[in-house]
Amino acid sequence: AQKVTQAQTEISVVEKEDVTLDCVYETRDTTYYLFWYKQPPSGELVFLIRRNSFDEQNEISGRYSWNFQKSTSSFNFTITASQVVDSAVYFCALSEAQAGTALIFGKGTTLSVSS
Amino acid sequence: GAGVSQSPSNKVTEKGKDVELRCDPISGHTALYWYRQSLGQGLEFLIYFQGNSAPDKSGLPSDRFSAERTGGSVSTLTIQRTQQEDSAVYLCASSSSPGTSTTGELFFGEGSRLTVL
Numbered sequence: 001a002q003k004v005t006q007a008q009t010e011i012s013v014v015e016k017e018d019v020t021l022d023c024v025y026e027t028r029d030t031t032y033y034l035f036w037y038k039q040p041p042s043g044e045l046v047f048l049i050r051r052n053s054f055d056e057q058n059e060i061s062g063r064y065s066w067n068f069q070k071s072t073s074s075f076n077f078t079i080t081a082s083q084v085v086d087s088a089v090y091f092c093a094l095s096e097a098q099a100g101t102a103l104i105f106g107k108g109t110t111l112s113v114s115s
Numbered sequence: 116g117a118g119v120s121q122s123p124s125n126k127v128t129e130k131g132k133d134v135e136l137r138c139d140p141i142s143g144h145t146a147l148y149w150y151r152q153s154l155g156q157g158l159e160f161l162i163y164f165q166g167n168s169a170p171d172k173s174g175l176p177s178d179r180f181s182a183e184r185t186g187g188s189v190s191t192l193t194i195q196r197t198q199q200e201d202s203a204v205y206l207c208a209s210s211s212s213p214g215t216s217t218t219g220e221l222f223f224g225e226g227s228r229l230t231v232l
Contacts, residue, residue, distance in 0.1 A: 006157075045158075045206070045223040091157060102148065102171060103221060107157035 002027045004094050004106035012112045013082050021077040021109045023092030029053075034068065034075045035093040035103065045091070051075065082113045117141075119224035121207050127230045128197055136192045136227045140209030147190050148210075148221060149182055153203040161205075164190060197231045204228050 003026040013019045025034065036048040049059065051068050059066045063080045079086055089108045120139040128134050140147050149161040160174035164184045175181070179197075184190040194201055205228075208221040 004157075042225075043204070044225050045208075045221075047220045047222075050220065093158075102160045102163045102174065104160060105150075105158040 002029075002032075002094050002096055002104050004092050004104055006090075006092055006106035006109050008109045009107070010110045010112070012114065015083060015113055015115050016081050017113075018078060018080050019082050019111065019113075021079075021090050021092075021111065023075045023077065023106060025073050025075065025092070025094045027094060027096055029096040031096070033095045035095070036066065036075075036077050037091045037093060037105075039089040039091065039108070041088070048077075048090075079111075082111075084113050084115050087111060087113045119207055119209050119222050121205075121224035121227050123227055124225065125228045125230075127232065129232050130199060131196055133193065133195045134197055134229060136194075136205050136207075136229070138190045138192070138207030138209075138224060140188065140190070140207070141211075141222055142188075144209035144211050144222070145187070146210040147184055148208045149190070149192050150206045150208065151203045152206055152226070158206065161192070194229075197229075199231050202229055202231045 005024045007022055011019055032053045034051045038046045038048055049066055056068050056070060065078045067076045089110050091105045091108045093103045093105045095103045119141055122137045126134055145166045147164040150158040151161055152158050162175055162182045163171040179195045182190060182192045204226040206223055206226045208223045210221050
């Protein structure tokens with residue numbers, strides 16, 4: 001069975017600090033997909049990234065970067081030079097490759113960035 | 116509309132009453148998901164519809180919960196004989212891909228907040 005663990009419930013940082021959000025997953029499939037979603041205070045979930053299990057290259061998008069390591073079953077998310085607008089709940093999610101498989105989410109990490 | 120639309124945005128009901136929550140997905144999206152988000156919890160998968168295939172109901176917490184999708188578009192989530200533990204935000208999402216094996220992006224609605232007194 002697939003499972004996603006986000007051990008950090010809440011993180012508080014001051015603006016301009018770097019912060020890493022951890023995500024550990026479990027799956028028996030060799031082909032799977034990992035995601036990060038952001039849920040700002042407004043409540044609507046926003047897609048950030050999708051990574052398939054065959055692509056272990058790290059990805060950088062502006063201040064965001066993702067580190068995928070199959071050896072440790074982790075898909076961590078780093079925000080560089082955090083800003084107040086980054087304050088949100090961040091969810092990591094996993095989907096196995098079989099079509100029609102639901103996306104399973106972790107419990108989320110609440111990030112608070114203060115000025 | 117341009118996005119996933121859910122109604123009502125807020126619903127307060129008394130324990131034991133039935134409620135219906137509606138989701139209008141993005142036009143043309145074949146996949147539709149319902150999730151539940153309780154305070155301090157993650158997103159709990161409830162049910163998934165894909166085209167004309169039988170829905171994946173594996174996440175429904177009890178037989179008081181049911182959902183249907185008419186004409187491959189609008190979906191209704193029904194909770195019968197509501198209990199206080201049903202209080203949560205119910206989120207609907209749609210996707211243009213048959214699962215998450217292609218683009219993988221789910222577009223979420225703003226949710227329906229259900230409070231059972």
